[in-house]
Amino acid sequence: MPDALTVVVQQTINGVVLGSLYVLVALGLTLIYGVLVQINFAHADIVTVGAFAAYFFTHRFGGHYVLSIGVALAVGAVLGWLINSLVFVPLRRRGSELLPLIATIGVSILMENASLAAFGPIPYAFESPYSGQVIRLGRIFISLQHLLVIAVAGVTIGLLYAFIRYTVHGKALRAVAQDVETAGLMGINPNRLIMLTFVIGSALAGLSGALLGPVLVLTPFAGASVIVKAFAIVIIGGFGNMEGTILAGLLVGLIEAFTTQLMNPGLIDIVVFALLLATLALRPTGLIAERREENV
Amino acid sequence: MSEPGAGRRWAFRLLVLVVIALGPVVMRDTYWRSVLVVCALNVMLALGLDFVLGYAGQLNLGQAAFYGIGAYTSTLLVTRLGLSFWPSLVAGTVLAGVAGVALALFAVRLRGHYLAIASLGFAVITYQVLLQWISLTQGPLGIYAIPPPPSLALPGLPVIDFANPARMFYLVATFALLAYVVLDALVRSPIGETLAAIREDEVSAAALGINTPAWKAFAFGVGSAIAGMAGAFYASFIGTLVPDAFFMTESFTVLAMVIVGGLGTLIGPVAGAILLTVLPEALRGVGDLRLIVYGVSLTLVVLFVPGGLVGTVRTLRERVVERRAPGAATA
Numbered sequence: 359m360p361d362a363l364t365v366v367v368q369q370t371i372n373g374v375v376l377g378s379l380y381v382l383v384a385l386g387l388t389l390i391y392g393v394l395v396q397i398n399f400a401h402a403d404i405v406t407v408g409a410f411a412a413y414f415f416t417h418r419f420g421g422h423y424v425l426s427i428g429v430a431l432a433v434g435a436v437l438g439w440l441i442n443s444l445v446f447v448p449l450r451r452r453g454s455e456l457l458p459l460i461a462t463i464g465v466s467i468l469m470e471n472a473s474l475a476a477f478g479p480i481p482y483a484f485e486s487p488y489s490g491q492v493i494r495l496g497r498i499f500i501s502l503q504h505l506l507v508i509a510v511a512g513v514t515i516g517l518l519y520a521f522i523r524y525t526v527h528g529k530a531l532r533a534v535a536q537d538v539e540t541a542g543l544m545g546i547n548p549n550r551l552i553m554l555t556f557v558i559g560s561a562l563a564g565l566s567g568a569l570l571g572p573v574l575v576l577t578p579f580a581g582a583s584v585i586v587k588a589f590a591i592v593i594i595g596g597f598g599n600m601e602g603t604i605l606a607g608l609l610v611g612l613i614e615a616f617t618t619q620l621m622n623p624g625l626i627d628i629v630v631f632a633l634l635l636a637t638l639a640l641r642p643t644g645l646i647a648e649r650r651e652e653n654v
Numbered sequence: 655m656s657e658p659g660a661g662r663r664w665a666f667r668l669l670v671l672v673v674i675a676l677g678p679v680v681m682r683d684t685y686w687r688s689v690l691v692v693c694a695l696n697v698m699l700a701l702g703l704d705f706v707l708g709y710a711g712q713l714n715l716g717q718a719a720f721y722g723i724g725a726y727t728s729t730l731l732v733t734r735l736g737l738s739f740w741p742s743l744v745a746g747t748v749l750a751g752v753a754g755v756a757l758a759l760f761a762v763r764l765r766g767h768y769l770a771i772a773s774l775g776f777a778v779i780t781y782q783v784l785l786q787w788i789s790l791t792q793g794p795l796g797i798y799a800i801p802p803p804p805s806l807a808l809p810g811l812p813v814i815d816f817a818n819p820a821r822m823f824y825l826v827a828t829f830a831l832l833a834y835v836v837l838d839a840l841v842r843s844p845i846g847e848t849l850a851a852i853r854e855d856e857v858s859a860a861a862l863g864i865n866t867p868a869w870k871a872f873a874f875g876v877g878s879a880i881a882g883m884a885g886a887f888y889a890s891f892i893g894t895l896v897p898d899a900f901f902m903t904e905s906f907t908v909l910a911m912v913i914v915g916g917l918g919t920l921i922g923p924v925a926g927a928i929l930l931t932v933l934p935e936a937l938r939g940v941g942d943l944r945l946i947v948y949g950v951s952l953t954l955v956v957l958f959v960p961g962g963l964v965g966t967v968r969t970l971r972e973r974v975v976e977r978r979a980p981g982a983a984t985a
Binding site for chain 2: 397444445448449452455456457459460461462463464465466467468469470471472475586589590593597622624625627628631632634635638639
């Protein structure tokens with residue numbers, strides 16, 4: 359019988375692993391919201407397709423698992439490019455707040471059910487060569503897969519942060535996020551930056567798919583279970599706020615691990631969304647909507 | 655609003671009544687008669703959502719939750735407390751409406767995307783509660799043998815027994831028609847203009863002295879109550895209840911009906927609900943295309959047919975008018 363401390367440490371590790379995956383998914387959403395003030399509802403389906411791409415790369419074509427992460431990233435980037443070109447660019451001219459969200463709900467239903475038609479409802483056993491290799495530290499167990507997830511997520515988040523802070527593109531991106539029109543006057547092409555952000559955000563979603571595949575149950579609905587949490591995370595963290603999203607993502611991962619341990623896994627969504635609704639009640643619109651009201 | 659327009663409107667109303675009356679006469683098959691009932695239920699759901707989204711401009715992604723609240727409330731009152739159907743229907747409708755008002759008041763300072771996600775969150779929580787609160791809802795096992803509405807004995811008429819899809823269709827269609835008439839009166843009244851002001855520019859509407867939180871809550875309450883009423887009829891028609899019927903996907907299919915039919919009109923969502931209920935049934939032989947039809951139609955209509963079915967019909971009619979009388983197309 360494990361003692362309380364072991365359980366706490368073990369579940370904290372599990373929570374951080376899950377949380378860093380959620381952070382990767384949610385960062386894509388929040389980056390896109392930052393420059394476009396739009397939500398891509400099909401974001402999580404990019405996660406699913408990325409996971410399937412990685413699965414087929416490793417299990418059908420014998421590719422190495424680490425390389426499959428790159429494949430999923432590329433697939434995510436292409437899907438992001440497609441969704442932005444086909445949905446968001448044409449709708450931007452109509453200037454509606456809700457229509458792009460509604461259109462991507464359609465894209466999401468389509469992607470989910472096309473995956474269902476192609477791959478069937480039976481879960482795929484996505485085996486990473488690292489899942490079985492376990493490091494034992496006293497009574498704590500960590501699989502190499504978990505370490506890999508934390509490492510890839512950490513490096514990706516670090517690179518992204520450096521990109522936004524220190525490169526010219528990153529500076530332009532922050533300028534567009536603050537004020538599209540003024541950024542345009544300063545010689546920044548907002549359309550190219552929005553596309554760049556979209557591709558980066560979607561590539562993150564694809565990459566998370568390759569990492570999530572061996573951790574979650576891989577079915578065409580894998581993304582749907584992630585997207586509701588990703589929404590909760592971006593709202594709890596504040597839309598467009600990178601640091602907030604990282605904190606909220608880790609928090610949701612920990613909530614999930616400890617709810618599973620202490621209560622009932624069925625309660626995870628209830629706890630996470632109760633937290634979401636509480637955030638909305640206490641810190642309602644977040645900074646973005648306040649600023650937009652002043653702009654009117 | 656001119657006189658010939660009014661005449662045409664009466665002709666249209668008569669046509670609607672004839673179509674409803676003939677529905678089960680044309681459809682002899684029990685299966686297709688059941689599809690008719692589902693059409694009428696979806697019409698109610700779509701009308702309720704359209705009032706919130708099309709008229710008040712608020713994206714409610716929680717319609718499935720209100721549908722479920724109405725269904726479970728009325729069913730539990732019937733099966734647990736032995737109440738009869740009609741007071742249970744009222745209770746389910748009222749409770750769903752109260753839940754809608756509560757959500758809107760809770761999200762009182764939210765708009766746009768935030769309100770959409772808050773309502774989606776509400777739908778996720780409601781679904782999980784239905785699934786997890788096994789002592790009340792029996793969770794995934796579901797509730798079985800829910801009785802149909804009791805037979806109606808109107809004076810001077812033979813007893814109407816609702817354990818029959820054709821009569822159930824007449825019953826549900828009557829209430830769908832009632833919902834239509836009430837919403838039609840609301841959107842033509844000054845309330846309709848108030849809601850339009852909020853939809854077009856919430857900040858300016860508030861500056862003009864409109865109590866925007868109260869009116870948003872009102873729209874949510876009406877839209878959710880109609881969904882709750884549909885839920886009560888759904889349970890008594892199908893006879894079984896499982897939480898999966900109220901998963902968030904259900905909110906999206908209703909959204910597709912509203913958008914495909916034509917946002918911000920009442921006849922549009924009616925047409926959208928009928929089309930998107932019948933079309934997937936007709937395609938049943940081709941494999942499980944039901945949801946793909948919803949996804950594709952939702953995206954394509956938003957991108958290429960902004961007005962939906964109603965907008966397309968209007969554009970075509972204007973073209974015909976223009977061809978008949980060049981230069982007088984604005985009439």
